[in-house]
Amino acid sequence: MAENTIFTDVKVAVIGGSGLYALEGLQVLGEVNPLTPWGHPSDKIVISQTPHGTKVAFLARHGRGHYLNPSEVPARANIAALKHLGVEVILAFSAVGSLREEIAPRDFVIPSQVIDRTKGIRPSTFFEKGVVAHAMFADPFDTSLAALIADVAKTACPGVKFHENKTLVCMEGPQFSTRAESHMYRSWGCDIINMSVLPESKLAREAEIAYQMVCMSTDYDCWREGEEAVNVEAVIANLGQNSANAKNLLSQLIQRVEVALEQKSLKTVNELKGSMKFSGITDPAKRDGEACKKLAYILPGYF
Numbered sequence: 001m002a003e004n005t006i007f008t009d010v011k012v013a014v015i016g017g018s019g020l021y022a023l024e025g026l027q028v029l030g031e032v033n034p035l036t037p038w039g040h041p042s043d044k045i046v047i048s049q050t051p052h053g054t055k056v057a058f059l060a061r062h063g064r065g066h067y068l069n070p071s072e073v074p075a076r077a078n079i080a081a082l083k084h085l086g087v088e089v090i091l092a093f094s095a096v097g098s099l100r101e102e103i104a105p106r107d108f109v110i111p112s113q114v115i116d117r118t119k120g121i122r123p124s125t126f127f128e129k130g131v132v133a134h135a136m137f138a139d140p141f142d143t144s145l146a147a148l149i150a151d152v153a154k155t156a157c158p159g160v161k162f163h164e165n166k167t168l169v170c171m172e173g174p175q176f177s178t179r180a181e182s183h184m185y186r187s188w189g190c191d192i193i194n195m196s197v198l199p200e201s202k203l204a205r206e207a208e209i210a211y212q213m214v215c216m217s218t219d220y221d222c223w224r225e226g227e228e229a230v231n232v233e234a235v236i237a238n239l240g241q242n243s244a245n246a247k248n249l250l251s252q253l254i255q256r257v258e259v260a261l262e263q264k265s266l267k268t269v270n271e272l273k274g275s276m277k278f279s280g281i282t283d284p285a286k287r288d289g290e291a292c293k294k295l296a297y298i299l300p301g302y303f
């Protein structure tokens with residue numbers, strides 16, 4: 001497999017979470033393992049091509065074999081590496097717990113909002129040490145991508161129930177929640193829970209990449225009476241089917257995303273271009289040279 005090929009025109013990326021460690025049915029062009037200013041990504045990034053010629057980058061969030069815990073995922077290196085490949089759209093997959101009766105295991109959920117319950121131990125910005133910027137994050141995902149995914153799902157995954165417009169709470173982990181926490185998240189209006197959407201989605205925003213997470217329910221966490229509290233065995237029991245459903249979804253979705261990119265119909269792809277230039281607040285005379293050099297890897301010519 002080609003390892004040294006330089007790719008700069010890979011517009012679409014898929015980040016696979018628990019249970020989704022590879023794509024299928026695509027022609028593999030090569031693998032890359034770039035050393036970004038923030039280190040190496042979670043694993044080698046596999047570059048494939050659809051029958052229509054769309055290049056797709058696939059990255060296993062926890063590494064193939066799942067050796068990185070959620071707090072250890074090198075999210076900055078992951079997003080920086082994808083941006084350097086040319087990525088404009090990330091489709092991120094995640095195994096989640098359900099906080100709602102109507103969201104059953106193996107259902108898919110497209111979140112529109114996020115609540116942060118990570119503990120501040122994950123590096124969560126590219127802008128530090130001499131270049132300060134504040135990205136907008138009121139709407140963490142891309143509503144046009146969300147709509148596209150829901151539309152494709154109707155034909156690609158007819159047997160899978162889809163829930164849209166839901167709120168995802170991201171906890172630190174790696175231990176699962178207590179019952180009191182699970183009830184608290186429900187009282188906050190949260191619908192699903194994972195350990196992965198942050199800082200990944202924030203960093204994608206800073207790198208001006210449109211980002212939508214597709215959540216696949218595996219369990220009812222630990223709030224539901226009469227249901228055993230979540231454990232890894234229960235999660236794993238649903239990962240196989242969820243991963244098969246994700247692959248079916250992707251078999252049609254990638255091509256639709258390519259068309260949408262050509263038609264410039266993806267909301268945040270258009271809105272994000274150039275946005276970070278105007279989010280920077282540091283006086284150019286006061287910007288740190290090293291910090292600027294690192295930022296040039298993802299946003300060349302900005303700082």
Ligand SMILES: CSC[C@H]1O[C@H](OP(=O)(O)O)[C@H](O)[C@@H]1O
Pocket residue numbers: 016017018019061062070093094095096173194195196197232235
């Ligand atoms: C294996 S259960 C907890 C684990 O699963 C989810 O991972 P991902 O989002 O990468 O699919 C969750 O966020 C936790 O990291």
Ligand SMILES: Nc1ncnc2[nH]cnc12
Pocket residue numbers: 095096097098171176177193194195218219220221222230235
């Ligand atoms: N109950 C849960 N809590 C946090 N992350 C999860 N991923 C899958 N199920 C989960």
